[in-house]
Amino acid sequence: MPELPEVETSRRGISPHLIGKKVEQVILRHTQLRWKIPQDLFKHLHNAPLISIDRRAKYLLLNFSSGTLLIHLGMSGSLRICPLNTPHQKHDHVDLIFENTVLRFTDxxxxxxxxxxxxxxxxxxxxxxxxxxxxxxxxxxxYLHQAAQKRKLPVKQFIMDQKVVTGVGNIYATEALFTTGINPNRAAGCISQKRYQLLADTIKEILQQAIQQGGTTLKDFVGSDGKPGYFQQTLHIYGKAGQNCPQCQTPLKAVKLAARNSVYCPKCQR
DNA sequence: AAATTCTCCTGAAGGC
DNA sequence: TGCCTTCAGGAGAATT
Structure with missing residues (x-):
């Protein structure tokens, strides 16, 4: 699924193909996504060059001279640059047709x-x-220590709260807590500033590494041959409940936190 | 205010 | 082989 590094990689992948160009046509094939896509989208985009593309959290912000278009990839979304007249496939919901290229949204x-x-x-x-x-x-x-004051919810839910910090999804929360040795169940307010410093540093490091890796897959965002492959980063424990901890060989446990699967090592993570 | 639950959707996996 | 059930999951909205 697209996590923050994938979104950032998408941003860097599509930007050079689109910046400075105008949208000449919009094709909406399926508008019922998380929210309904406005039918009059083209009205806003018409004759307004794309100035820049930013990322905020996992949102892509396409800044046109007339305003900003937000794109969110959700769970299974992807963006691709295609040549004009590339046949669409199932789940290709939106085409933004620029002067000589198409930005295609699939989800x-x-x-x-x-x-x-x-x-x-x-x-x-x-x-x-x-x-x-x-x-x-x-x-x-x-910052984390301050924000967690008196919060009793599990730290994993805390760092996945978009109001606390943006863009940290299930995979990165799970991996960062493992690397830091913090039990995902631990109450957010009962963690020292020192441990939060380690957690914040770890999150940054893991995200940055993934973004760097993503650079090597940029070509996948161009072309019509299937959707871009989300890069397989090295995951230590995500999705490995029941297997042995890579550190201490203790079987990894799984818990549900806020309807999300969470894997942890009962020995390494306290 | 903070915490928990619900909701959208499809494809993959498991059971029989 | 095939059909049914279950489940994952981002994150805002609704509810407690």
Whole structure:
């Protein structure tokens, strides 16, 4: 599934093909995604060059001179650059047809979103309550420790809360807690600033590594030969419940936290 | 305010 | 082989 590094890789992959160009046509094949895609999308995009593409959390923000288009990949979404007139396949819900190239949005499970935010996107309800980006410097141990004061929920849920820090999904939360040796069940408010410092550093490191890896797959975002392969990063324990801990050989346990599967080592993670 | 549960959807996996 | 059931999961919305 697209995690933050995949979204960032998508951003870097599509940007050079689209910046400075205008949308000449919009094709909406299926508009019922997480939210309904506005039918009058083309009205906003018409004759307005794409100035830049930003990423906030796992949202892609396509900044046109007329306003900002938000794209969210959800669980199964992907973006691809195709030549004009590339035949569409099942789940290819949206085409933004630029001057000589097509940005195609594909999403089998339709948890994604395509929304028009207009000018002043920062004030949109989707963006204005988000916490800091995990890769910026105001995300650190001091911040986490402060934000966790008196919070009793499990730390895994805490770091997956978009108001606390953005873009840390199930995979990275699971892996970062393992690397840091923190039990995902531990109450957020009962963790020292020192351990939070380690956790914040670990999250940054894992995300940055994945983004670097993603660079090698950029070519996959161009072309019509299937969807881009999300890169397989090395996962230590995610999805490996029942197998032995790579550190101490103790069988890894699984718990459900907020309806999300969580794997941890009962010995290494306290 | 904080915590928990619900919701959208499809494809993959498991059972018989 | 095939049909049915179950489940995963991002994250906002609804509920407690």
């Amino acid at each position: 089998p499970r339709r948890f994604g979103a395509v929304l028009w935010l207009g000018l002043n996107p920062e004030s949109s309800p989707l963006l204005n309550k988000l916490g800091p980006e995990p890769l910026c410097e105001d995300f650190n141990g001091r």
